[in-house]
Amino acid sequence: MNRFALPIALFALLVVVLAIGIKHSPDKGVIASPLIDKPAPQFSLPSLADATRTVSTTTLRGRWYLLNVWGSWCGTCREEHRMLLEVRRSGLVPLVGLDWKDDDAQARSWLAQLGDPYEVVAVDHDGRTAIDWGVYAAPESFLVNPQGIVVYKCMGELTPEVWEKEILPRLQKRQAATS
Amino acid sequence: MLPELGHFALILALLLAALQAFFGIGGAMLGRERWIAAVTPAVAGQFVMIATAVGCLVASFVGNDFSVLYVAENSNSALPLFYRVTALWGAHEGSLLLWILLLAAWTVAVSIGAARLPPRFAARVLGVLGVISVGFLLFTLATSNPFHRLVPAAPDGRDLNPILQDPALAVHPPILYTGYVGFAVAFAFACAAMLEGRLDQTWARWTRPWTTAAWGFLTCGIALGSFWAYYELGWGGFWFWDPVENASFMPWLVGTALIHSLAVTDKRGLFKSWTLLLAILAFSMSMLGTFLVRSGVLVSVHSFAADPARGIFILAFLVVMIGGALSLYTWRAPLLKSTAGFELGARESFLLFNNVLLVIAAATVFAGTLAPLISDALKLGTVSVGPPYFNPVFMLSMLPLLTLLSVGIHSNWKRGRLKDKQRTLLYTLVAAAVLACGVVFGIYSHGRMLTPVGATLALWIVLASLVDPIDRWRRGLSLSRAVVGMTVAHLGLALAALALTTVQSFTIEKDVALAPGASTSAGGYEFRFDGVRPLEGPNYDAVGATISVTRNGAPVTVLKPEKRHYWVQGNDKTVTNIEMHRGANILVALGDDLGAGRWSVRIQIRPLVSFIWLAALVMAIGGALAASDRRYRTARAPQAVSAGVATGDATP
Numbered sequence: 001m002n003r004f005a006l007p008i009a010l011f012a013l014l015v016v017v018l019a020i021g022i023k024h025s026p027d028k029g030v031i032a033s034p035l036i037d038k039p040a041p042q043f044s045l046p047s048l049a050d051a052t053r054t055v056s057t058t059t060l061r062g063r064w065y066l067l068n069v070w071g072s073w074c075g076t077c078r079e080e081h082r083m084l085l086e087v088r089r090s091g092l093v094p095l096v097g098l099d100w101k102d103d104d105a106q107a108r109s110w111l112a113q114l115g116d117p118y119e120v121v122a123v124d125h126d127g128r129t130a131i132d133w134g135v136y137a138a139p140e141s142f143l144v145n146p147q148g149i150v151v152y153k154c155m156g157e158l159t160p161e162v163w164e165k166e167i168l169p170r171l172q173k174r175q176a177a178t179s
Numbered sequence: 180m181l182p183e184l185g186h187f188a189l190i191l192a193l194l195l196a197a198l199q200a201f202f203g204i205g206g207a208m209l210g211r212e213r214w215i216a217a218v219t220p221a222v223a224g225q226f227v228m229i230a231t232a233v234g235c236l237v238a239s240f241v242g243n244d245f246s247v248l249y250v251a252e253n254s255n256s257a258l259p260l261f262y263r264v265t266a267l268w269g270a271h272e273g274s275l276l277l278w279i280l281l282l283a284a285w286t287v288a289v290s291i292g293a294a295r296l297p298p299r300f301a302a303r304v305l306g307v308l309g310v311i312s313v314g315f316l317l318f319t320l321a322t323s324n325p326f327h328r329l330v331p332a333a334p335d336g337r338d339l340n341p342i343l344q345d346p347a348l349a350v351h352p353p354i355l356y357t358g359y360v361g362f363a364v365a366f367a368f369a370c371a372a373m374l375e376g377r378l379d380q381t382w383a384r385w386t387r388p389w390t391t392a393a394w395g396f397l398t399c400g401i402a403l404g405s406f407w408a409y410y411e412l413g414w415g416g417f418w419f420w421d422p423v424e425n426a427s428f429m430p431w432l433v434g435t436a437l438i439h440s441l442a443v444t445d446k447r448g449l450f451k452s453w454t455l456l457l458a459i460l461a462f463s464m465s466m467l468g469t470f471l472v473r474s475g476v477l478v479s480v481h482s483f484a485a486d487p488a489r490g491i492f493i494l495a496f497l498v499v500m501i502g503g504a505l506s507l508y509t510w511r512a513p514l515l516k517s518t519a520g521f522e523l524g525a526r527e528s529f530l531l532f533n534n535v536l537l538v539i540a541a542a543t544v545f546a547g548t549l550a551p552l553i554s555d556a557l558k559l560g561t562v563s564v565g566p567p568y569f570n571p572v573f574m575l576s577m578l579p580l581l582t583l584l585s586v587g588i589h590s591n592w593k594r595g596r597l598k599d600k601q602r603t604l605l606y607t608l609v610a611a612a613v614l615a616c617g618v619v620f621g622i623y624s625h626g627r628m629l630t631p632v633g634a635t636l637a638l639w640i641v642l643a644s645l646v647d648p649i650d651r652w653r654r655g656l657s658l659s660r661a662v663v664g665m666t667v668a669h670l671g672l673a674l675a676a677l678a679l680t681t682v683q684s685f686t687i688e689k690d691v692a693l694a695p696g697a698s699t700s701a702g703g704y705e706f707r708f709d710g711v712r713p714l715e716g717p718n719y720d721a722v723g724a725t726i727s728v729t730r731n732g733a734p735v736t737v738l739k740p741e742k743r744h745y746w747v748q749g750n751d752k753t754v755t756n757i758e759m760h761r762g763a764n765i766l767v768a769l770g771d772d773l774g775a776g777r778w779s780v781r782i783q784i785r786p787l788v789s790f791i792w793l794a795a796l797v798m799a800i801g802g803a804l805a806a807s808d809r810r811y812r813t814a815r816a817p818q819a820v821s822a823g824v825a826t827g828d829a830t831p
Contacts, residue, residue, distance in 0.1 A: 004512040007456060008505035015502075018494055021552045073335050073747070076252070101746070131751075138337075 035150040040067075040142065041132035048099055048107055048121035055096070055122035057148065064171065065094050067142040068118070068158070069130060071102040072110040074138040080157045084117035087163065092171055093143075097121035100130050100138055143167055182247050185235030186326040192228035192283075193320060195221045196312040199286075203306020204374070207299040215302040222290045222305055225312065226283040233280050236273065236325055240266055246332035249273060249325045255338035255747050257718040265349035266339045271489075272325035274352060278469070279315050281353070281360045286312070289364055289389070296385060303371035304364075311363055314496045322489045338718065338747035347407040355400025355427060359465040361393020362430060365437065366462035369455050370504055373511040383444035383454060388811040390441060390458075391664075394434045395802030401427050402795030409788070410755050410766070417682075417791060420569040425548040426468030432541035433461045436534045443530050447592060449521070452512040453534070459508060463501045464541070469493060471548070524595025529587030533580065540576040544569065574629075581636040581676055584669065585643035603646055611638035633680030640673035661808040668801025675794035681787040689782045692773055702784040704765065705729045711769075711778065719745045721754075724769045724778065728758070735760055740769040740780075764788045 035041070044056035068084060070077040087095060097118040099107045104123065111118075124130055133142065143152040151170055154162050199221040206214030236249070240263045245251040253269045267273045286308045293301035319325070342348075365386050372382035404427065409417040418424065437457040444454040521527040547564045585607070589600040597604075615634035644666050651658055689701045693708035700706070709725040721743040728735040741754040755768040763786040770779030 002509070002513055004452065005509045007459075008502065008509050011501055011505055015494065015498055017549070017553055018497075021490075073333065074337065076337075078331070078333070079329075 035134060035142070036153060038150060040144045040148050040150050041129070043122065043124075043129040043132065045098075045122035045124055045129060048097070048104065048111075048123050051104075051123075055120050060096065060144070061148050062146050063094070064146060065096045065119075065144055066167070067096045067098055067133075067144060069098045069100050069133070069135050069138050069140045069142075071100045071138050072106040073102065076157050077139045078114070080139050081114050081117070083158050083160060083163065085115050086160075087158075088117040093167075094119040098129065098133075099123050100135065101125065101127045143170060181235045181238050182244070182326040182328065185232040185239075186324065188228045188231040188235070189316065189320060189326075192225050192232065192279075193313065193316040195225040195228060196309050196316055198309075199225060200306050200309030200313055203302045203304075203309055205306075207302040207306065207375070210299070212298075215298055218302050218305050218309075219290050221309070222283075222286050226287045229276075229280050229283045232326075233267070233276055236276065237264055237267055240264060243336070244332075245334070245336050246329055247325075248327040248329040251329050251333040251336045253336065253339050255336040255718060257747070258336075258339055258344075259717055261349065262339055262344050266343075268352045269339045269343050272319070272323045274356075275315065275319050275323050276325055277352060278356050278360060279312065279319065281356050282308070282312055282315065282363060285357075285360055285364055289367075292389075300371055300375060300377060300382075303374050304367045307367035307370045307374075308363060311367070311500065314500065318489070318492050318496065322492055336747075338745065341719070341743065341745040341752040342411055345407060345411050347403055348411070351400060351403040351407055354396055354403060358393050358395070358397025358400050359427070359430065359468070361389065361396055362434060362462040362465050364389040364393065365458040366504065369458035370507060373455065373504075373507040376511065376514070378451060378455075378511065378515055380444050380448045380451070383441045383451075384811075386458065387438075387441050387445060388806040388808070390434065390461075391438055391802045391806040394431070394438055395799040395806065397427070397431050397434060398795050398799045398802065401431060402792045402799075406792050410757055417788060420544075420547070420564075420566055422471055422548050423468075425544050426464075426471050429541050429544055429548075430461055430464035430468060432537050432544065433457060433464050436537035436541075437461050439530050439533050439537075443527055447521070447527060449527055450531070450534075451515045452508075455508060455512060457534070457538075459501070459504045463497075463504075466493075466497055466500065521593050522595035524590060524597045526587065526590040526592045528595070529583055529590055532583050533587065536576045536580045536583075540573060540580075543572045543576065547572070577676075578632070578636065581640060581672075584672070585636075585639045588644055588665075588669065589647070604643065607642040607646065608635075608639050611635050611642055614638050627684050630680055630684040633676060637673045637677035637680065640669055640676070644669045644673075659808055659810070661805050661810070664801045664803070664805025664808070666801070667804060668798045671794045671797030671799075671801055674790055674797060678787040678790035678794060682785050682791070685786050686788075687782075687784040690770070690779060691782065692777050692779050694775070694777045699782070701782050702763075703730060704735065704784070706767070706780075706782055708778070708780065710776065714741065716743065718747065719743045719752075722769070722772075724767075724780070726767050726780070728765060730760075736765070738765070738767045740767045742769045759789060762787055762790075 040057060042057045044054050044058075047053045047055050066087070070080075084095060087093065095118045097120070099121050101124065107121070107123075111121075122129070133140075139157060141154040141158050142150050143154075145151050152166055154166065158167075199218055202214040202221065203218045205211075206218065236247075238244075239247045239250050240254050241260065243250070243254070243256045243263075245254075249270070249272050250266075253266045253273070254263050258266065268277045286305065289308065290301075290305055293304060296304075368382055368386040368389070372378055401424075404424065405417045408419065408424075437454070437460075440450050440454045440457050443450045547568050550564045586597070586604060589604060590597055612631075612635045615638050616631050619631050619634055648658060648662070648666050687702040689699070691699045693699065693706075695708060695710035698705055698707040705728065707727045707729070709727060711722045711724045714721040714723045721741045723739050723741045726738045726740070728738060736758040738756040738758060740756045743752045743754055745752065753768050753770075755766050757764055757766045759765075763784055766781075766783040766785065768781040770781055772778055
């Protein structure tokens with residue numbers, strides 16, 4: 001082998017490392033939330049359907065839920081909506097909406113128009129709760145277990161792929177543990 | 180309608196790029212004159228198509244067309260017009276489009292400049308640039324289409340990330356990318372030379388001005404990015420060794436080595452295979468930078484788009500381009516023989532050291548950047564590599580580089596006759612040391628061990644590089660732009676070294692909690708907190724603080740840092756306020772509301788920090804001067820450079 005082949009040999013090695021890097025990146029590509037395996041931040045907010053009632057983390061305790069941050073101003077949320085309706089239909093985990101910095105009337109008409117996948121929607125007008133949860137941009141979804149611990153965070157659209165690869169296995173593990 | 184037009188224009192551009200690649204390389208290989216004649220029109224057409232696509236996207240941004248997904252995600256109707264235009268490169272898809280536009284612009288420039296080159300060689304250069312363009316256009320159309328429609332349209336956009344709403348960042352990406360992409364020209368020249376087997380030094384002569392120009396842009400781009408991070412991220416640092424910063428710094432280091440190695444190849448016909456390798460490496464580093472930023476392999480503050488599918492595409496593209504070029508190199512480089520020799524102490528040996536040290540520096544940055552990835556791949560756990568690794572390791576290669584520079588510029592080509600210059604070197608070194616120690620101990624009074632060393636080396640470069648030009652000027656001899664450019668760039672480097680030494684040694688940082696009316700002192704200045712007031716901007720609301728700065732009772736300035744809250748994205752942003760006083764930057768950032776009117780405030784005093792960016796500008800001006808030297812503009816430059824110099828092997 002001549003010495004001029006050394007650069008390409010080193011490059012081949014680098015490609016292998018980068019390829020391994022890509023294979024691992026689904027867990028690294030998303031900005032990891034510091035909330036994972038930590039207690040979910042507390043909130044107590046008015047409900048979208050009835051402003052006199054409150055939605056709070058204390059009442060949600062004791063069962064699994066998927067907190068979905070959305071807003072009627074958010075384009076990707078609209079794309080995501082169909083998937084959320086599927087989740088509701090599956091009945092595997094209740095969806096809790098966090099309506100982020102939104103106009104209540106617009107949010108209500110959005111749900112009336114497109115269908116309401118949520119069991120309950122909390123209204124976060126000033127975005128304080130979203131800051132506590134470290135929301136970067138809507139949509140985002142957090143899977144929370146009965147102990148109130150955040151198990152998984154999905155940045156951006158909840159795609160069928162994320163649902164099957166990330167959320168379903170975690171929910172199935174739950175069933176295995178209880179049965 | 181406009182987005183579809185843009186999308187269509189982009190597809191046409193891809194076809195034209197493919198034609199350019201095919202006719203350029205194929206035409207030169209088969210010697211078909213007609214094919215070669217078709218290359219330049221393809222280049223022009225491709226540029227027009229890409230410019231049309233960019234124009235369509237800009238129009239969608241300006242017209243608030245939120246039926247375009249990219250616009251809806253990165254703009255908002257409340258966003259000021261200026262940022263609606265610059266939001267074009269606010270995220271992945273648009274950045275890529277900008278990359279492609281700049282590549283097309285460079286290609287047009289090369290096709291105009293190539294009129295002086297042998298037609299076949301020019302066709303090959305343009306053909307290689309066409310291949311690169313095909314890769315990036317395919318990447319955009321397949322994985323990152325910026326014209327994707329959103330049905331139904333969003334009522335309003337998600338807004339541009341607040342930290343990107345800033346004038347410096349509006350110009351940072353275009354300039355940085357111009358530099359990045361500019362190395363594609365050197366890469367194309369090297370590949371064309373290898374394809375043709377024309378491996379004498381002529382290709383180096385043709386490449387030099389392009390490489391120097393690209394290097395100048397890259398220098399400016401990196402400095403702007405650093406400047407932006409300094410005042411915009413609100414942490415007051417100017418360099419974080421963040422993967423994205425490293426991704427732009429590695430091509431800079433390799434590019435700097437390439438500029439010097441090209442000089443040796445051009446003037447003396449030496450280092451020929453090494454120069455080829457560096458030309459490939461410099462652009463490979465640019466592409467690798469794109470890969471690292473865009474694939475999500477490394478997570479960084481800058482990575483807005485992280486997507487494995489894109490990563491796989493770029494990796495495949497890297498394999499084709501870099502792997503292809505390196506295979507060519509493996510095949511062609513053994514044909515090169517250098518017949519000319521040089522003595523130790525000759526300019527060649529100093530430039531060899533320069534190259535070795537710069538490549539070592541690039542390699543250490545590379546290793547540090549990829550270390551987390553490698554350790555993860557080998558399952559050694561997650562490591563993070565930060566300034567504690569980069570700073571000392573980088574200095575280890577930079578200190579000898581600065582030392583050798585002062586000596587090297589006084590050496591002659593071929594012969595190591597340094598004895599004649601001994602006296603000049605000694606005098607300038609002593610003068611620099613006296614001056615440096617005087618400044619360090621006289622003005623600043625304390626310092627670290629390396630402070631006088633760094634200051635001495637920097638001042639030595641200043642004095643040593645001015646000796647010859649002043650001497651020539653006094654004797655009424657003319658100075659070529661290349662020499663003036665080189666001297667200016669070296670002075671810029673010295674300025675950077677001096678500023679970095681001072682900043683690293685004498686920065687004062689202080690975090691304090693202040694109630695209205697309370698004061699604190701730092702670095703001889705008094706800071707009085709006069710309280711906060713609410714403010715409102717076009718797309719945010721904010722609290723602004725007023726802090727009066729005095730020195731020995733005399734007022735210096737009133738600083739007004741802000742803390743903004745952007746409505747749409749719901750993000751907070753710290754807006755620092757910076758004042759220059761006696762060469763030092765006084766920076767104040769507003770932290771958190773601690774209740775009862777008390778706020779946490781961060782105060783920093785960084786002496787000479789502005790000179791780091793000024794130094795980069797000086798270096799870039801040096802590059803521009805050198806690139807515009809007359810000798811590059813003469814048509815079909817004579818092949819033999821100077822009498823008595825062996826020209827190495829002829830083309831096979």
